[in-house]
Amino acid sequence: MHDRGGWPTDAPIDRSEHDLADWELLTDALVHALARNGLMNVDELRRGIESMPPDEYERASYYERWLYSVETILTEKGVLAPGELDARLAK
Amino acid sequence: MTFQAGQRVRVAARAHEGHHRTPAYVKGKSGRVERIHGAFTNPETRAYGGDGLPEQRLYLVGFDPSDLWPGSGGQTRDRVQVDIYEHWLEDAG
Numbered sequence: 001m002h003d004r005g006g007w008p009t010d011a012p013i014d015r016s017e018h019d020l021a022d023w024e025l026l027t028d029a030l031v032h033a034l035a036r037n038g039l040m041n042v043d044e045l046r047r048g049i050e051s052m053p054p055d056e057y058e059r060a061s062y063y064e065r066w067l068y069s070v071e072t073i074l075t076e077k078g079v080l081a082p083g084e085l086d087a088r089l090a091k
Numbered sequence: 092m093t094f095q096a097g098q099r100v101r102v103a104a105r106a107h108e109g110h111h112r113t114p115a116y117v118k119g120k121s122g123r124v125e126r127i128h129g130a131f132t133n134p135e136t137r138a139y140g141g142d143g144l145p146e147q148r149l150y151l152v153g154f155d156p157s158d159l160w161p162g163s164g165g166q167t168r169d170r171v172q173v174d175i176y177e178h179w180l181e182d183a184g
Contacts, residue, residue, distance in 0.1 A: 003114035043138035047110040 024063040031066055040073050048072040094150060094180060098124045101183040102152070102175060110138035113179045116159055117152075117171075121183045125172065126151035133176065148177040 020028075034040040048069025052060070060068065074080040094100055104119035112134050127150055132143025154171040156163045 004116065041137055043110060043134040043143070044140075046134070047138040050110060 020063075027063045027066050027070075031070065034070065034074075039077070039079060040070065044073045045069050092177070092180075092182065093148065094124050094127075094177070094182070096124050096126060099183040100124055100150075100152060100180045103179050103181060107135075109135065111135050113175055114173060117154060117173055117175070120154060120158055122152040122154040122158070122173075124150050125153045128174065131176075150175055150177065150180065152180070 031040070031045060035042065045066065046069075049057070049065045051072060052065065052068055056068075057065065071080065071085055075082055075084075099121060100123070101121045102113060102117045102119060107113070127148065130146035130148050133141075133145075133147050134143065137143035152173055152175050154173065155167070156169050156171050157167075159171055
């Protein structure tokens, strides 16, 4: 799933640049802040992404995968309580 | 075992549950050491809260694409280059 090196295709590769949304920039900053403070490293980030159900992984964008992993790893470590993010978002 | 630039190596074909940085499509395949990056902490333990020590040597290994994906030949100047940790490599003479 995560180490396949791409699927065979005859479709052209989209090489166009695109702007990142604010939430994507914040996600990048969050992951680096977590690493700098010793809460989560890049290998844990990768493991969290690899733990995604395959269909969810395929649907998610690059930074959506990062967010999934941050929530997974921080919940595992007890930094976040289970359901804490959902509860905050519901307010 | 330490490897030198230019040396033929084979990637171990073993299964490995959990996070690791060796792509499935190079397992069991042979290539050539193109560069020695140095030694780095081991992602296989660091991904689970470990300190990643002892550090493992990391190599840039180049593969002929047709060795990885049969039928992909015809563009023989292409190389597939993968960073692979030493404990995944064996001498391939």
